[in-house]
Amino acid sequence: MAKNYQTNDVYNEINVNERYKAERKADPKIFFYKEGNPFLGFMHFLRRNPVPPKQIDEQKLMIDLTDYARKDKRSKIISGIVFFVCTIIMIILKGYYEINILIFLEIVGAIILISTIIAIIMFIIKSLVNKEDPNKYTLADYKNYVIGKAIEGEVQELVYEPHFGIPQSVYKDLNAIINGNMYHTEDLITGKYHDVYFAQSDLVVEYKDDDSSMTYFKGRWIGFNYPKQFQGTVIIKDKKFFYGAKRKKLSDIQLENPLFNEMFTVKSSDMHLAYYLLTPQIIERLMYLKQNAKGTIVACFKDGILHIFINNGQDSFEPNLRKINLMSDIQKFKYDFSLVSGIVAILNINDNIYVQHNEEPSYQQPYQNNPMPPINNNGF
Amino acid sequence: MDIGIYIIIGIVALVLIIIIGWWISTSNNFRRTEVKINEAESGIDVALTKRYDTLTKMLDITRAYAKHETDVIQGTIEKRQMNSMQDRSQFNNSINEAMGRINAVAEQYPVLLSSQVYKQLQMAAYDVEEHLQAARRAYNANVSQYNQMIVTFPKSIVAGAMSLQKKEFFEAESAKRNDVKMSF
Numbered sequence: 384m385a386k387n388y389q390t391n392d393v394y395n396e397i398n399v400n401e402r403y404k405a406e407r408k409a410d411p412k413i414f415f416y417k418e419g420n421p422f423l424g425f426m427h428f429l430r431r432n433p434v435p436p437k438q439i440d441e442q443k444l445m446i447d448l449t450d451y452a453r454k455d456k457r458s459k460i461i462s463g464i465v466f467f468v469c470t471i472i473m474i475i476l477k478g479y480y481e482i483n484i485l486i487f488l489e490i491v492g493a494i495i496l497i498s499t500i501i502a503i504i505m506f507i508i509k510s511l512v513n514k515e516d517p518n519k520y521t522l523a524d525y526k527n528y529v530i531g532k533a534i535e536g537e538v539q540e541l542v543y544e545p546h547f548g549i550p551q552s553v554y555k556d557l558n559a560i561i562n563g564n565m566y567h568t569e570d571l572i573t574g575k576y577h578d579v580y581f582a583q584s585d586l587v588v589e590y591k592d593d594d595s596s597m598t599y600f601k602g603r604w605i606g607f608n609y610p611k612q613f614q615g616t617v618i619i620k621d622k623k624f625f626y627g628a629k630r631k632k633l634s635d636i637q638l639e640n641p642l643f644n645e646m647f648t649v650k651s652s653d654m655h656l657a658y659y660l661l662t663p664q665i666i667e668r669l670m671y672l673k674q675n676a677k678g679t680i681v682a683c684f685k686d687g688i689l690h691i692f693i694n695n696g697q698d699s700f701e702p703n704l705r706k707i708n709l710m711s712d713i714q715k716f717k718y719d720f721s722l723v724s725g726i727v728a729i730l731n732i733n734d735n736i737y738v739q740h741n742e743e744p745s746y747q748q749p750y751q752n753n754p755m756p757p758i759n760n761n762g763f
Numbered sequence: 764m765d766i767g768i769y770i771i772i773g774i775v776a777l778v779l780i781i782i783i784g785w786w787i788s789t790s791n792n793f794r795r796t797e798v799k800i801n802e803a804e805s806g807i808d809v810a811l812t813k814r815y816d817t818l819t820k821m822l823d824i825t826r827a828y829a830k831h832e833t834d835v836i837q838g839t840i841e842k843r844q845m846n847s848m849q850d851r852s853q854f855n856n857s858i859n860e861a862m863g864r865i866n867a868v869a870e871q872y873p874v875l876l877s878s879q880v881y882k883q884l885q886m887a888a889y890d891v892e893e894h895l896q897a898a899r900r901a902y903n904a905n906v907s908q909y910n911q912m913i914v915t916f917p918k919s920i921v922a923g924a925m926s927l928q929k930k931e932f933f934e935a936e937s938a939k940r941n942d943v944k945m946s947f
Contacts, residue, residue, distance in 0.1 A: 639904045655806045659897035
């Protein structure tokens with residue numbers, strides 16, 4: 384039963400490391416159109432290598448995923464056993480033979496080195512002898528299929544890319560949350576829901592060094608094409624979120640709602656812009672969103688786009704490999720997606736009074752045969 | 764001199780420094796708030812001028828369909844000097860009234876109502892209205908803060924010395940006040 388879904392499998396076509404590198408270096412201003420709808424430029428960037436979707440055979444997909452889960456479980460068990468055996472050997476060496484600590488550390492290093500070399504040799508031999516079936520479905524295919532099934536019909540121009548997310552340079556340029564030295568983003572979904580273009584991904588920002596580690600943000604980023612056209616920045620930060628970036632050049636704004644002022648701090652490049660975007664309705668709705676988001680929120684309006692960061696400590700969509708259940712995963716993803724649809728409804732982003740954006744020619748459908756030309760020298 | 768006198772002089776000097784510091788900081792705070800109020804006030808003027816321009820354009824288009832009614836509406840509004848907030852409020856109210864009357868006239872002419880230019884002007888009018896509301900809220904929030912500072916002791920002493928007066932609010936039309944709906 385092969386079916387076509389409007390989802391993408393560009394993860395098989397792109398060198399992930401090259402894209403990360405390019406995203407880190409790129410100038411974020413090139414992502415957004417200066418005239419017209421800035422979000423369409425961002426969408427062009429996020430989907431710059433569209434390829435036709437993979438044909439999915441549901442039965443084969445489930446068999447392959449079960450196989451994948453089995454191998455995943457097996458490798459975890461083997462790793463556990465190896466770790467256990469190594470630990471026992473270490474204890475015996477250290478305890479019974481009373482080895483000097485420096486010699487002990489040398490032995491540990493040697494064991495790790497030998498184990499790594501053996502693992503690499505085994506991997507090379509295995510990949511030469513037993514080549515993977517190129518048609519075999521992966522976990523990413525499964526997620527892609529589930530997402531397509533869960534929100535097909537509701538979302539147009541849907542594209543899922545498991546290895547990508549909000550580009551690091553865009554995150555840095557927003558400067559709403561502290562930059563750590565570890566940045567990981569995945570499960571990028573882009574599409575159009577109720578005439579609103581959106582993009583969402585999981586995001587983890589951490590700081591790690593030899594002595595300490597600190598998680599600044601773990602949760603979901605969602606970007607929306609905002610119906611009002613504006614230039615400038617307004618950052619709304621939950622007072623319970625402690626890792627907001629210090630923006631000395633932005634002014635503190637006190638709005639007329641004391642309850643809102645108790646919950647959030649507002650910083651803006653322009654007082655009028657803050658009042659223009661944060662209407663009494665939006666203020667009420669942001670408060671409602673905070674009460675229902677199960678985490679702290681940071682919202683950032685910048686140059687025509689609304690970015691919402693929900694710091695809920697969750698990985699939004701990871702199927703349970705111990706107990707694979709397609710229907711349950713579809714329901715789980717539907718629930719996850721309700722955050723996007725809920726924000727569209729709550730903030731009334733699809734308010735069609737400001738129709739300037741909708742009058743523009745629609746973003747080209749994904750998977751057309753003419754991939755977009757690069758828009759700068761960095762390979763974008 | 765006795766060391767006690769030095770201590771007393773020191774304490775008095777310290778208290779004076781604190782008072783002068785507080786005085787300067789408070790007067791600067793008043794000045795900053797005044798600047799914010801002036802910014803918001805100019806925002807109101809810009810929005811009102813834009814509203815007036817949009818209204819004039821709407822009248823020009825409507826004139827082709829209903830000359831007499833349009834001329835009557837045109838007669839009720841004219842650009843005026845806006846010296847006080849009351850002037851601005853009255854001017855805004857007259858624009859609101861004229862907008863309502865134009866829309867009522869346009870309702871009678873489906874071709875006009877469905878024309879692209881008229882629709883764009885309606886959208887522009889809506890957006891300008893949003894800007895006006897933003898400027899009004901920004902202005903009133905700052906005026907409220909300013910007025911509270913003027914009447915609250917001990918800042919009222921500084922305000923008195925600087926001869927500062929309470930500022931008037933930019934009043935929204937009662938119909939507009941009821942416009943805010945909260946629905947989820």
